[in-house]
Amino acid sequence: MLTALHIAGIDPVALFQMMFRLTTHYSDVIVYKGLVDAIANAPLGLGTGMNTGPARFAFYDPRSFVAFENYYAKAVYELGIPGLLIVIGLFLTLIVLGYKAHRNLQDPGLRSCSAAILAFVITIALNSFKGWQIDLDPINVYFWVFTGILFKLEYLEQQLKRKLGIEQIA
Numbered sequence: 757m758l759t760a761l762h763i764a765g766i767d768p769v770a771l772f773q774m775m776f777r778l779t780t781h782y783s784d785v786i787v788y789k790g791l792v793d794a795i796a797n798a799p800l801g802l803g804t805g806m807n808t809g810p811a812r813f814a815f816y817d818p819r820s821f822v823a824f825e826n827y828y829a830k831a832v833y834e835l836g837i838p839g840l841l842i843v844i845g846l847f848l849t850l851i852v853l854g855y856k857a858h859r860n861l862q863d864p865g866l867r868s869c870s871a872a873i874l875a876f877v878i879t880i881a882l883n884s885f886k887g888w889q890i891d892l893d894p895i896n897v898y899f900w901v902f903t904g905i906l907f908k909l910e911y912l913e914q915q916l917k918r919k920l921g922i923e924q925i926a
Contacts, residue, residue, distance in 0.1 A: 787885045790829035797822065801836030827884035827891070847881040854906050863916065866909050873906040 761768045805811055807830045812821035824830045831843045854877055858870040880890055880899055889895045 782886065786825050790824045790826040791832065793822070794824055794826075794829035794832035795837065798833045799837055801832065801834050801839055804834050807833045825887055827888040830888055830891075847877075847884075850877055850903055851881065854903070857907055857910055860910055861913055863913050866913050870906055870909050873902045876902055877906070 758768050761771065806814070807822070807824055812818045812823075815821055822833070824833060828840060828843065832840045835842070851874070854870070854874045858867065858874055861867045861870055877899070880895070883889055890899055
């Protein structure tokens, strides 16, 4: 990779320094500042949908509309701090229970499937600091369908074991 960058005339050190500066800037502006601003401006929330595009027309002065890229800041702005705690609790519960389901699986195929789905759930929870993909189609549908599949894999494995046990007896 370094050779390819060098051939293209790109200084790898300068590239990684720029990436570090951008990451630091994004974490300060989008993650930290957005969350702090949302908590300061609407600690009890303004109601669901108040941080959506159409909501800008609900204000007397459309310039008073505040948009957040951080999903957790959006949760605070719409649902307040109690809503943020519920959203975080939901994500953590899905991750912990998903990990337990993954650990209980014995079939290698089902384990690899559960690992991929669990990685997807964790990725969405982490990416929610930068954006609100879980509010967008089709990611919101995939998230809940795949999470449901993750929790159903244990049952499917039990059914498979039962079926194989019956076939071996007959």
